[in-house]
Structure formats: structure tokens, C-alpha cells
Amino acid sequence: MKNKKLTYLVVVLTIGIVTIQACKTYYFRSNYQYANKLLHDTKNIAVKPFLKAHHKNGDVYILRDSWQIDTIQNVVSGKGIRYDFNRTWAFSGSISIPIDSVAIFETNTKIIKPEEKRIAPLAVLAGVDVMIGILCFTYPKACFGSCPTFYINENDNFHYADAEGFSNAIAPSMEYYDIDALNNKPISDNVFSITMKNEALETHCINDVKLLAYPRKKGERVYQSPNNDFYLCENNYPIINAKGEEGDITALIQNEDRQERCSPADEHNLSSKEEIYLNFDNVKHRNDLGLIINFRQTLMTTYFIYSAMGYMGDEVGDIFAKIETNKEIKDKLKNGIKKELGNIDVYAWNEQKNNWELQDGLYETGPIAINRQILPLKNIALGSEVKLKLVMNKGLWRIDYLSLTNVKEKVNAMEVLPTTILNKGKIDNAALSSINNPDKYLVSMPGNKYEFNFVLPNKDTDYELFLYSKGYYLEWMREQWIRDKDLLKLRQMVYNPKKYLKVEAKEYKRYENTMEQEFWNSKIDTKIFSYYEN
Amino acid sequence: MKTKIIFIGLLAIMISSCSYPKYLPTSSQIDVNKFGSYIDINRHTGADIRGELISIDSNQIVVLKESAHNCVTIPITDVKNFKLQYAKSKEYAWTNVVYTLATISHGGFLLLSLPVNLIVTISVTSSGHKAFRYSDKNMTYDNLKMFARFPQGVPPNIDLANIVKNYKN
Numbered sequence: 189m190k191n192k193k194l195t196y197l198v199v200v201l202t203i204g205i206v207t208i209q210a211c212k213t214y215y216f217r218s219n220y221q222y223a224n225k226l227l228h229d230t231k232n233i234a235v236k237p238f239l240k241a242h243h244k245n246g247d248v249y250i251l252r253d254s255w256q257i258d259t260i261q262n263v264v265s266g267k268g269i270r271y272d273f274n275r276t277w278a279f280s281g282s283i284s285i286p287i288d289s290v291a292i293f294e295t296n297t298k299i300i301k302p303e304e305k306r307i308a309p310l311a312v313l314a315g316v317d318v319m320i321g322i323l324c325f326t327y328p329k330a331c332f333g334s335c336p337t338f339y340i341n342e343n344d345n346f347h348y349a350d351a352e353g354f355s356n357a358i359a360p361s362m363e364y365y366d367i368d369a370l371n372n373k374p375i376s377d378n379v380f381s382i383t384m385k386n387e388a389l390e391t392h393c394i395n396d397v398k399l400l401a402y403p404r405k406k407g408e409r410v411y412q413s414p415n416n417d418f419y420l421c422e423n424n425y426p427i428i429n430a431k432g433e434e435g436d437i438t439a440l441i442q443n444e445d446r447q448e449r450c451s452p453a454d455e456h457n458l459s460s461k462e463e464i465y466l467n468f469d470n471v472k473h474r475n476d477l478g479l480i481i482n483f484r485q486t487l488m489t490t491y492f493i494y495s496a497m498g499y500m501g502d503e504v505g506d507i508f509a510k511i512e513t514n515k516e517i518k519d520k521l522k523n524g525i526k527k528e529l530g531n532i533d534v535y536a537w538n539e540q541k542n543n544w545e546l547q548d549g550l551y552e553t554g555p556i557a558i559n560r561q562i563l564p565l566k567n568i569a570l571g572s573e574v575k576l577k578l579v580m581n582k583g584l585w586r587i588d589y590l591s592l593t594n595v596k597e598k599v600n601a602m603e604v605l606p607t608t609i610l611n612k613g614k615i616d617n618a619a620l621s622s623i624n625n626p627d628k629y630l631v632s633m634p635g636n637k638y639e640f641n642f643v644l645p646n647k648d649t650d651y652e653l654f655l656y657s658k659g660y661y662l663e664w665m666r667e668q669w670i671r672d673k674d675l676l677k678l679r680q681m682v683y684n685p686k687k688y689l690k691v692e693a694k695e696y697k698r699y700e701n702t703m704e705q706e707f708w709n710s711k712i713d714t715k716i717f718s719y720y721e722n
Numbered sequence: 723m724k725t726k727i728i729f730i731g732l733l734a735i736m737i738s739s740c741s742y743p744k745y746l747p748t749s750s751q752i753d754v755n756k757f758g759s760y761i762d763i764n765r766h767t768g769a770d771i772r773g774e775l776i777s778i779d780s781n782q783i784v785v786l787k788e789s790a791h792n793c794v795t796i797p798i799t800d801v802k803n804f805k806l807q808y809a810k811s812k813e814y815a816w817t818n819v820v821y822t823l824a825t826i827s828h829g830g831f832l833l834l835s836l837p838v839n840l841i842v843t844i845s846v847t848s849s850g851h852k853a854f855r856y857s858d859k860n861m862t863y864d865n866l867k868m869f870a871r872f873p874q875g876v877p878p879n880i881d882l883a884n885i886v887k888n889y890k891n
Contacts, residue, residue: 216752217868238753246877250754273880274888275756275871291874296753302853303749303812306846310817313842317821320828320835389833634833 220293223264227257230295239264240294241285246273249285262287335661336392336632337556340370342383342639347446350382353394353657355554358493360393361512365658367400367416369560372653378644382655385637389664392632397623399642400601400654410599410652411480411562414550418654419478419562420599425574425592429467437464444589446558450486453583455697458488458689459528462582466590468574473594478562479534479547479576482589485555487703489584491696492525496681497663501673517682524685526551529581534563537575544577558588564595583700601654602645610639629659743788745774745889749809749854757889758871759808761785765800775806776885777872778863784876786885793882798863806861808869809854814847 220226230236241249241264248271255266263284270279338351351368370382380399386392402410402418409421430438432449440449454460471477500507511518531549538545545567552559568574574592609619609630619638622628632638644651681688747755758775763785765771776784776793783796821839828835856869867873876882 219868219873240753242872242874244874244877246872246880248756250756271756273872273877274884274886276888291877294868294873299749299752303850306812306814306850306853309842310814310821310846313821313839314824317824317828317835317839320825320831 216297216299218295218297220295221291223257223259223287223290223293226293226295227259237295237297239266239268240296241290242292242294243285244289244291247271247278248275249283251283257287264290264293335388335390335554336394336657336659337385337387338368338655338657339383339385340372340381342637349557351655351657352554352557353384353397353655354659354661355552357660358663359508359511359518360660361518363393363395363658363660365396365656367412368557368655368657369412370653370655371560372651374650375644375653376650378647378649380642380644380653381639382642383637383639384632384657386632386634389634391662391664392636392659393629393661394623394632394657394659395626395629396656396658397606397640398656399604399644400656401604401644401651402599402601403646403649404652405650408596409593410601411478411560411593412654413562413564414548414552418599418601419564420596421478421480421562421593422596423472423594424480425468425471427466427590428469430590431465433462441587441590444482446588448484448586448588450586451582453488453696453700454693456690456693458581458583458693458696459530459686460582461530461579464578464580464587466576466578468576468592470572471574471592472572474568474570474574476595477565477568477574478593478595479565480560480562480589480591480593481532481534481550481587482558482560483532483550483552483585483587484558485553486584486586487555488581488696489525489529489553490555491699491703492681493663495672495692496521496678498670498672499674499678499681501670501675503673503675507678520682524682525689526553528685528689529584532578532580532585534565535577535579536565536568537577538567539569539571562593562595565592601652603656604642604644606640607643608641610641611636634664743774743889746807746810749812752809756871758786759806759869760788761869762805762807763796764802764804765796766802767800771796774887775866775870776882777870777874777876778867779875780863784870784882786871786887791887793885795882801858803858804866806856806866806869807854808856811853812850814843814850817843818847 218229220229226239236253236255238253239249239251239255241251243249249268250271251264251266251268255264255268257264263286265282265284267281268283269277270283272278335355335357336353337349338353339348340350341348344350350370352366353368354364354366357363372380382399384394384397400418402420404410404420407422411419411421413419427438427442430436430441432451434451437449440447449464451462497504511521531551533549534547535544536547537543547565548563550559550561550563552561565576578587606620606623609616609623611619616638619630622630623640630638677688680691743760745757746760758777761771761773761775761783763771763783771785771787771794773788773794774786776786778784781798783798783801784793785796786793818840821843822836825832825836825839856866
């Protein structure tokens with residue numbers, strides 16, 4: 189909604205500017221055949237206009253603003269210049285012209301600041317351009333990067349993206365598949381559509397998009413685990429009490445309301461960890477519990493990706509070529525910082541052993557779409573109360589919702605391939621062919637959007653849907669990043685991430701509070717921008 | 723296609739903006755200009771006539787052609803429409819390039835700021851180009867006289883053949 193408002197504001201401002209400086213017709217010239225009329229019209233003017241006297245023989249006299257009309261002598265006199273009929277200079281100096289030799293007198297009112305209405309909008313525009321320039325200069329790493337975003341409702345605001353695909357695949361060799369829960373409402377028809385957008389300065393190469401579906405009955409949900417297993421679940425146990433370092437955070441994570449809990453990064457070490465304590469009560473069937481967690485990342489990892497590209501500077505092409513051909517570098521780049529930042533680790537309190545037992549961890553890159561996953565719990569002690577602890581990197585995670593559920597069974601979701609793909613409302617068979625052929629890629633450029641249509645197996649069945657997307661994307665190098673070239677820092681980031689995260693903490697904190705807004709503001713609106721010519 | 727249209731438009735504006743004769747005064751020197759305004763007459767028959775407006779009466783318009791050194795007389799009935807330029811346009815075509823280039827520093831915002839900059843600067847350029855202009859839509863033939871070299875009509879003692887250009891186009 190905010191983005192629509194911004195676009196609307198810009199359009200209105202643009203129209204306003206264009207309208208303000210639109211053409212104006214000036215009427216400044218007057219002709220007089222009679223001197224009396226001229227005298228009458230100019231007598232109250234503080235500064236007289238220059239006077240042109242068109243002589244009957246074709247000459248013209250141009251008199252300065254000190255001219256006078258002598259009605260007794262019947263002459264016009266003053267200082268000026270005379271030109272002949274070919275407008276060749278004939279005389280300069282004091283001139284006295286018999287009125288009856290003049291065919292027409294001409295006066296011209298000065299046009300006051302005729303360029304004002306053009307200069308003003310240019311000045312405003314220059315001011316805005318400079319401001320945006322400074323903004324991007326100051327916060328170059330706060331530009332929107334997204335990988336493909338998916339929307340069940342095409343018109344949804346990007347804050348409500350339902351999925352984002354393969355966020356870590358920033359090079360061809362880093363391609364992987366990604367599965368995101370769509371958290372869809374009950375489906376009453378067997379036709380389902382989802383729109384894929386490219387809202388960043390990136391080239392998206394999409395190898396595959398399909399749905400994974402599993403039928404669900406009333407009261408049932410299907411959740412995906414970090415290992416991409418699917419669990420049919422029932423019952424829901426809301427959180428009773430949650431505490432973070434800042435105090436009670438129950439209200440923030442009790443409901444799926446996009447009111448997220450996140451903490452600021454540690455100013456001395458970006459890999460500092462924090463703990464959140466969770467209490468659940470009235471929990472039944474403790475042997476098959478699973479923790480439902482809705483989460484996404486902050487912009488911290490986006491910052492690292494953009495910083496890495498900045499450090500590469502004008503060698504970005506060479507370095508990416510090395511990444512493509514050297515597995516060691518690729519693995520270091522992929523896992524170095526990620527390992528340091530770590531998962532959201534879930535611990536359960538073991539009453540008998542009187543300690544916290546690690547259950548498992550969750551990790552999903554991407555600051556846009558909220559991930560909805562389940563972590564099956566094991567060895568939960570008897571009693572109706574369940575105590576859990578999350579250990580995670582400070583300033584990296586946003587948690588929207590936490591609850592417990594009972595796992596009925598592990599299930600296999602069925603694959604549903606797209607039947608049609610629409611590009612700008614028209615069926616795009618080439619795109620469909622690319623998606624359905626494992627050897628081909630659908631290339632999506634900034635501003636592109638594709639609508640994928642699916643037909644689900646049964647019309648009267650409700651399904652839990654997951655989006656499977658596979659591919660990679662190429663981040664466009666931004667001019668303002670090049671000046672950040674620092675290969676030593678890149679090396680530190682890749683080979684000594686622990687130290688890098690300490691050294692970089694101060695710099696990151698500079699951005700942390702403001703980059704959020706800049707990030708969202710800098711996304712590409714697919715409605716007003718299309719990379720492809722059309 | 724859109725991009726092509728935009729750049730062709732830009733190019734057209736930049737090229738056409740240079741097409742007015744040098745003898746026209748600036749807007750601040752209109753009152754001391756000794757020549758007639760520049761007129762572009764689109765005729766029902768024959769090619770367009772462009773040049774300095776020498777005189778006009780109820781039957782005909784006399785123009786000192788820019789492409790030659792002689793005056794031509796055009797019957798009013800042959801005039802389809804006309805455009806009259808009475809002062810030099812201020813040149814804003816440079817803003818299209820400079821402002822567009824300025825958006826390169828805008829990162830992702832460029833995708834919004836670039837079209838806005840193009841719209842505004844093209845509009846300003848176009849507006850500047852048309853700033854000191856009349857046409858048959860807002861100027862009667864009677865008022866058009868005021869912008870002729872001889873608003874009173876060509877004096878009887880002057881032979882049209884003797885009227886020559888002493889300026890460069």
C-alpha cells in the first residue's frame with residue numbers, strides 16, 4: 189500500500205511539475221496608428237517601454253525609454269537608432285520624428301522572467317535527484333535485492349510476498365531448489381495461480397517452478413521441515429509466555445500478524461547470539477510435537493552479499509568466474525559467514541536431566557517472504573508444560589509466530605506442474621516450455637512478471653500448497669559499489685568470517701536503523717518498469 | 723519499443739530545437755528587434771514557406787524566404803496554418819541528457835527516477851521550445867501584422883525585389 193502511495197505521489201508530482209511549466213502565451217506587443225492613443229496608454233507607466241516608430245517609407249526608429257511626444261510640435265523625440273527598410277543601420281543619437289511621417293507606433297511590454305516556470309521544476313527535480321543521489325551514496329548497500337518474489341494475489345504489496353525463491357543462488361554454480369509454504373487459504377476451485385516478479389536489479393534464471401500439494405481436511409495443516417519433509421499436523425498450542433533480552437515478547441509472537449520480533453545487532457560482534465525462552469501449556473500428545481515457526485531474516489545477509497560485491501569492485505566478473513570454477517571458493521563464500529551466523533537453534537528443557545537439549549536448527553536466507561516451517565521435537569518430558577529455548581544470531585532474525593502442533597504423520601506432497609504461463613496477460617508458451625524443460629531457463633529481467641497457472645488434481649479437495657522454485661540469479665553490479673573495492677576485506681570475509689563479523693560490526697550499525705526503509709523503497713515496481721522493450 | 727520512442731523523441735527535440743534562425747532576438751530584446759518574426763506557413767498547395775514575416779494584409783502574406791534571398795507572396799486563402807516564432811527559445815535539450823545521467827547514481831531508485839526525469843525534462847524542453855511562439859490557433863491575421871517587419875504593410879516606395887537579407891539564418 190505504501191509503495192502504491194509513493195508511486196501515486198510521484199505521478200501526481202510529475203504531472204504537477206509538467207503542468208506548472210506548461211506553455212504560456214505572452215501578449216506583449218501593441219501597435220498604435222495614432223499618437224494620442226499611444227500617449228494615453230503609456231502616460232501612467234512608471235518606466236516607459238522602448239518605442240518603435242515604423243516610418244511610412246519603411247524605415248524604423250527604435251527609441252529608448254526616454255522618448256517624448258510633443259503634441260504641439262507634433263513630433264516624437266528621444267535617443268535611439270534608425271534603420272532603413274532593409275534594416276541596415278542608418279543613424280544613432282538624438283532623433284526627432286514628425287508624427288505624421290509615422291505609419292505605426294509599436295510598444296513591447298517586457299516579458300518578466302519567461303523561463304521561471306521551466307527553471308522551477310528543473311530546480312525541484314535537481315534537488316530531488318541530488319537527495320536521492322546522496323541517499324544512495326550514503327546507503328549503497330540498502331538497495332532492494334530479492335531473487336524472484338511470488339505472490340498469490342498479484343497486487344499484494346511486496347511486504348506480503350508469499351515466497352521468495354533460491355535467495356542464496358547468486359551464481360550459476362550455486363543453483364539450488366527452494367521450497368516455501370504458501371500458507372494458502374482453503375481452496376474451493378482446482379485452479380490456482382501465482383505471480384512471479386523480478387523486483388530488483390537482477391537477472392533471474394528460473395529452471396523450474398511447480399507446486400507441491402497435499403490434501404488437507406478441516407483442522408489439518410501440512411508443514412514443511414528444514415529438511416523439506418512434509419508433516420500432516422493437527423491441533424495448535426499457542427505460546428503462553430515468551431521472553432527475550434528486552435523482556436516480555438509474548439504479544440509479538442503469539443499471532444500470525446506480521447508484528448515481528450527482532451533485535452538489534454551487537455555493535456561489537458555481528459555473530460553475537462541471543463536467547464529467547466518460550467513456555468507452552470495444556471499441551472497434549474507430547475510424543476509427536478512440532479514447533480511451528482514463522483520467520484525471515486533481517487537485511488543483515490543482504491548487506492553481506494552487497495558488501496562482498498562491493499569488495500570485488502571492478503573485479504567482480506573475474507571473481508565470479510573463479511567462484512564458478514573453484515568449488516573451494518564457492519563453498520567458502522556460501523558457508524563461511526553462514527556458518528558463523530548459524531541457525532535458529534531450538535532447545536527443549538529436559539526436566540529429568542535438568543538441562544537444555546538441542547532439537548535441531550532452522551535456516552532460510554531472505555528478508556522478504558516469511559518462511560513457515562515446522563521443527564519436529566523429540567524427547568519432550570512428561571507434563572502439560574513445554575519449555576523451549578531459541579538461540580540465534582542477534583539482529584539476524586525476525587520471528588512472527590511460534591506455536592506447537594501435533595504431527596499426525598510424515599507425508600509426501602504431490603507435484604503439480606504449471607499448465608499455462610501468462611506474460612503481460614498473454615499466454616507465453618516459450619516460457620512454459622522453458623520451465624517444463626530441465627535443460628532450459630526462463631530468464632526474467634527487472635520489471636518482468638509471469639503468472640503461473642496450475643490445475644489441482646481434485647476440484648472439491650482443499651490442499652496445502654508449497655512452492656518449489658529452482659534456479660539462480662545474477663546481481664547487477666551497482667556503480668556506487670565499485671568504489672568500495674577491497675580485496676583484503678573480501679578475503680577476510682571468506683576465509684576469516686569470525687574476525688570479519690567483529691570488524692564490520694561498527695560499519696553495519698551505521699546502516700542498520702535506516703537501511704530497512706531504503707531497501708523497501710528501492711524495489712522495482714513491475715507496473716511501471718519493464719526491462720524488456722515492448 | 724518504448725525506449726526507442728523516448729530516445730527518438732529526445733533526438734527530435736534536440737535536433738528541432740536548433741532549427742530557428744539566429745536573427746531572432748532573445749526574449750529580453752524583443753523590444754529592440756528590427757526584423758519581422760519568423761513564420762512557418764503550411765500551405766494548401768505547394769511546399770511550406772519559412773522565413774521572416776515582411777507584411778500581411780487581408781489578402782496576402784509576404785515572407786522573406788530563409789532558403790533564398792527573395793520575398794514570396796502567399797495568398798491568405800492558400801494558408802492552411804502557420805506558426806510564428808518571435809524570440810529565440812531557451813535551450814533545455816541538455817537537461818534530457820544531464821538529468822538522465824544523474825539518475826545513474828540513484829541505484830534501484832533509478833527505475834522510478836529515470837522516467838520521472840525524462841518526463842519532466844522532455845516536457846520542459848518541449849515547453850521551452852514552444853515558449854515564444856504563436857500559431858493560427860491563438861493569433862488572428864489582424865494581430866499577426868504586429869509581428870511583421872512592416873506592420874503597416876510594404877510601403878509603396880519599396881520594391882519587394884529590393885528587400886534583401888542582411889543577416890544569417
